[in-house]
Amino acid sequence: MAVIEIQNLTYTYPATSHPALREVSLTVEAGEFVAIIGPNGAGKSTLCYTLAGFIPHFFKGELQGEVRVAGQDIRRVRLEDWVLKVGLVFQNPFNQISGAKFTVYEEIAFGLENIGVPREEMKRRVEEVMALTGIEDLADRSPYALSGGQQQRVALASILVMQPEVLVLDEPTSQLDPIGTREVFQVIRRLAHQGVTIIMAEHKVEWIAEYADRVIALAEGRVIGTGTPADVLTDPRLPDYGIGISRYTAVARRAAGEGLWPAERRLPVTLDEAEAGFRAVEEAHAHLH
Amino acid sequence: MVERLSFYLERSSPLHRLNPTTKLVVAFTLILVAFLGPGLLLPSLIFLLILTPLSFVGQVGREFLRTTVRLLLPLFAFLFVMQSLFYPGGKTVLFGFWIFSVKLEGVRFAFLTATRVLVMVSSFLLLLFTTHPGVLLLDLTQRGLPASVAYILASTLQIIPQMQAKAATILDAQRSRGLDTSGSLGRRIRALLPLVGPLVFGSLVDVEERAIAIEARGFRSSRPKTSLVEIEDRPLERALRWLCLLAIILALGSRLWP
Ligand SMILES: Nc1ncnc2c1ncn2[C@@H]1O[C@H](COP(=O)(O)OP(=O)(O)OP(=O)(O)O)[C@@H](O)[C@H]1O
Ligand SMILES: [Mg+2]
Numbered sequence: 028m029a030v031i032e033i034q035n036l037t038y039t040y041p042a043t044s045h046p047a048l049r050e051v052s053l054t055v056e057a058g059e060f061v062a063i064i065g066p067n068g069a070g071k072s073t074l075c076y077t078l079a080g081f082i083p084h085f086f087k088g089e090l091q092g093e094v095r096v097a098g099q100d101i102r103r104v105r106l107e108d109w110v111l112k113v114g115l116v117f118q119n120p121f122n123q124i125s126g127a128k129f130t131v132y133e134e135i136a137f138g139l140e141n142i143g144v145p146r147e148e149m150k151r152r153v154e155e156v157m158a159l160t161g162i163e164d165l166a167d168r169s170p171y172a173l174s175g176g177q178q179q180r181v182a183l184a185s186i187l188v189m190q191p192e193v194l195v196l197d198e199p200t201s202q203l204d205p206i207g208t209r210e211v212f213q214v215i216r217r218l219a220h221q222g223v224t225i226i227m228a229e230h231k232v233e234w235i236a237e238y239a240d241r242v243i244a245l246a247e248g249r250v251i252g253t254g255t256p257a258d259v260l261t262d263p264r265l266p267d268y269g270i271g272i273s274r275y276t277a278v279a280r281r282a283a284g285e286g287l288w289p290a291e292r293r294l295p296v297t298l299d300e301a302e303a304g305f306r307a308v309e310e311a312h313a314h315l316h
Numbered sequence: 317m318v319e320r321l322s323f324y325l326e327r328s329s330p331l332h333r334l335n336p337t338t339k340l341v342v343a344f345t346l347i348l349v350a351f352l353g354p355g356l357l358l359p360s361l362i363f364l365l366i367l368t369p370l371s372f373v374g375q376v377g378r379e380f381l382r383t384t385v386r387l388l389l390p391l392f393a394f395l396f397v398m399q400s401l402f403y404p405g406g407k408t409v410l411f412g413f414w415i416f417s418v419k420l421e422g423v424r425f426a427f428l429t430a431t432r433v434l435v436m437v438s439s440f441l442l443l444l445f446t447t448h449p450g451v452l453l454l455d456l457t458q459r460g461l462p463a464s465v466a467y468i469l470a471s472t473l474q475i476i477p478q479m480q481a482k483a484a485t486i487l488d489a490q491r492s493r494g495l496d497t498s499g500s501l502g503r504r505i506r507a508l509l510p511l512v513g514p515l516v517f518g519s520l521v522d523v524e525e526r527a528i529a530i531e532a533r534g535f536r537s538s539r540p541k542t543s544l545v546e547i548e549d550r551p552l553e554r555a556l557r558w559l560c561l562l563a564i565i566l567a568l569g570s571r572l573w574p
Binding site: 079081111122127133153 | 534
C-alpha cells in the first residue's frame with residue numbers, strides 16, 4: 028500500500044521566483060526506507076517539509092499538484108495533529124530543541140506531554156528511546172550544553188519517541204562520526220522492518236547503498252533518478268549534477284577506463300561489491316597467464 | 317555553552333518539596349507584610365526569624381546569606397549615607413562632623429527601607445534557590461496560566477545565556493574586523509551599534525525556527541496535555557495559603573486603620 032503519493036508537485040516559497048520543487052512525482056510504500064540525495068539547494072529539505080505538512084501550512088507559498096500522505100491530502104490536514112502521523116527530524120538539530128525544557132529527559136518527554144500520553148507510559152517510552160539512541164548518560168544535561176552530535180541524537184530521540192507512522196529525517200547524521208552514523212542507520216532500518224515508513228535526505232551515499240531500499244535523486248527541484256541504490260548511485264550523470272558518489276564506484280569507474288573492471292558487471296556501490304568485482308578481474312588475469 | 321540556567325540549587329529538603337505556588341504565595345505575603353505592616357523592626361524580624369531559618373531548612377542557608385549580602389551591601393551603604401545625612405525633616409541630631417550632621421529620623425528611615433528591600437530580594441532568592449523554574453511554570457500552567465505564556469517565560473530563561481553567548485560571538489567577529497570597543501562611553505555605544513542588527517535579526521530568524529520546532533513536537537495538539545512531573549499539593553499547604561491571605565489583610569488593615 029502506498030503511504031506517500033506525490034503527483035506533479037511544484038512548490039514555490041513565498042517571495043521567490045523559482046520553484047524549489049518542480050513536477051515531482053513519487054510513491055513510497057509502507058515500511059520502505061527511501062533515501063533522498065541531491066546537491067545543496069536541490070529541494071531535499073523542501074520535500075521533507077511538505078511531507079510533514081509545514082508546506083503549505085507554515086510556509087505558505089504556492090503549491091501545485093497532489094500530495095497524499097497516509098491517505099490524506101496534505102492541504103486538508105490539521106498541522107497541529109499531523110505530528111502523530113508524520114515525524115520530522117530537522118536538518119539542524121539545534122533548531123529542534125523546544126527551548127521549554129531544562130534537561131534532555133524532559134526535552135524528549137515534551138512531545139509526549141503535548142499529545143497527552145499518560146505519565147507511566149511516557150517514562151517508559153522516553154527511557155526506551157534513550158537506550159535505543161544511546162543517550163542515557165545525557166538524561167540530566169541541559170539540551171543546550173551538548174555537542175552537535177549529541178544534539179542530533181537528542182533530536183532524533185525526541186521525534187522517535189512520538190512513534191509516527193512516517194518518519195522524515197533531514198540529514199540526521201551530518202554531525203555524527205562513522206560509529207554514530209552506523210548506529211543511526213541501524214536504528215532506522217529496524218524501524219522500517221517494524222513497518223515505519225522512512226524518508227531520509229542524506230549525503231552519505233556509502234551508507235545509503237548499504238541500508239536504503241530505494242534512492243530518489245533530486246537536482247534543481249526535479250527528480251532525476253529513482254530506483255535501487257545500485258541503479259541510482261552508479262548513474263554516470265550524478266557528478267554532473269554535483270552529487271557525490273561512493274568511493275567504491277569512483278575507484279571502479281577509473282579501473283573500468285583502464286579495462287580493469289569486468290565489462291559485463293555493474294559498477295559497485297558497496298565495499299563487498301567492489302571486492303567481488305576486482306577479485307573476478309584478478310582471476311581472469313590469472314587465467315590468462 | 318552555559319549549563320546553569322537559573323538560581324535553582326538541587327537539594328532534597330522539605331522546602332524543595334513544597335508546592336511551588338505555596339512558596340510563591342508565601343514570598344509575596346512576606347513582602348507585602350514587610351511593606352505594609354507596622355513597626356520599625358517588622359521587616360528585619362521577618363528576615364531574621366522567618367527567611368534565614370527557612371533557608372537552612374531548605375539546605376541553602378550559606379548560598380542564601382552570601383548572595384543576599386553580595387547583592388544588597390552596596391545598596392545599603394549608599395542608602396545609609398544618603399538618608400542619614402540628607403533625610404528631609406530630620407531634627408534629632410545624633411552627631412555631627414564638619415558641615416554634616418547625622419539625624420535619627422534619617423537613620424530610622426534608611427533602616428526601614430533597607431530591611432524592606434532585604435525582605436523583598438531575599439524572599440525571591442529563597443524561592444528561586446529552592447524551586448525549579450520548570451516546575452514552577454508547570455504548576456502555574458496547571459492552575460490556568462496559558463501554556464503559551466509559560467512557554468514564553470521558560471524559553472526566555474533559556475535564551476538569556478544564549479543571547480549573551482551570541483552577543484559575545486558577534487562582538488568578537490566585529491572586533492577581529494577592526495572594530496574598536498574601548499574608549500569613551502559615546503564611542504563605545506557607537507561601536508556597539510553594529511551588534512544590534514545581527515543580534516535582533518538573528519533572534520527573529522530563531523523565532524520562526526522555534527515555532528516550527530515546537531509545532532513538530534505537537535505543542536498545539538488538540539489533545540489534552542499531560543505532564544512528566546507530578547506536583548504535590550497537600551491540604552496543609554492549601555490551609556497555609558489561606559493563612560497568607562489573612563496575613564495580607566491584617567497588614568493592609570494595620571495600614572488603613574492604624
Ligand atoms: N524558507 C525559504 N524561503 C525561500 N526560499 C527557500 C527557503 N528554504 C529554501 N529555499 C530555497 O529553496 C531551494 C531548495 O532548498 P532546500 O533547503 O530544500 O534544499 P536542500 O536540498 O535541502 O539543500 P541542503 O543540502 O543545502 O540542505 C533553494 O534554492 C533554497 O534557496
Ligand atoms: Mg536541506
